[in-house]
Amino acid sequence: MLQKIAPTGIKKLDEAMGGGFPRDGISLLVGPSGIGKTILAVQWLAEGARNGENCIYISTTIPAEAIVVYYGNMPFLRDAVDKIEWRDMYLSPRDLVPFTKEKMLKIFNMIMPDYFDENLNLKKRIDRLVIDSLTTIEEIVGDPSMFRYLGATWIRFFHEKKIATLLIEEVDFDFKKRAGEMRNFSEATIMMDYMEHMNLHMRAMKIIKRYGYNHPTYWMPFHIREEGIKL
């Protein structure tokens, strides 16, 4: 039996998150490009993979193989890179039309036929799943209300399949306004951003949501190192 929480292995973050990301439902990472979302998500997968969990990384942007090339030799991933499944979700608008629930879920059979059969039943357990990022999908869908419907459909599906899922959303400068379309559907949300403090620029993250746990609400500065994210 797996614990109800899926730790990241980043000690201070796990403490602040009440142990890690909840397995019941989805979590969200929101932030601008280059801030460290992919590294954090991959670090979370590596932590699971090292403990014998089945972990899948799905890229909707650059080929997943590129992540292996960029980060595969870094100490946080080196011993787990071969245990993680690296997949691509390269969709065209046509893959989503007509815009029905069936079509939205069929995608998982299309990209992972070894995990999901035609009826979308799981053939093998999935313990941790990352989709990096939802923003590409949002752009393909185009319409905000349809995108929310797709998000809700996927999230219910992962929940039903008991897959701990971490979704990533890219945001840019109007970030403060939008701050993650899927936020309301998530059990936990972390925002990451560049901060300016006494003329120093740094990276920081803030837990804006974590159901069932009284988390800190301040910005926590972090660094990216060869060993991964460090708070």
Ligand SMILES: Nc1ncnc2c1ncn2[C@@H]1O[C@H](COP(=O)(O)OP(=O)(O)O)[C@@H](O)[C@H]1O
């Ligand atoms: N070996 C490294 N040491 C320190 N920082 C690194 C290293 N490799 C990449 N980075 C930093 O990580 C950032 C990319 O992180 P990533 O998680 O891919 O960002 P995001 O997914 O949010 O766009 C780069 O902008 C770079 O500054």
Ligand SMILES: [Mg+2]
């Ligand atoms: Mg990324």
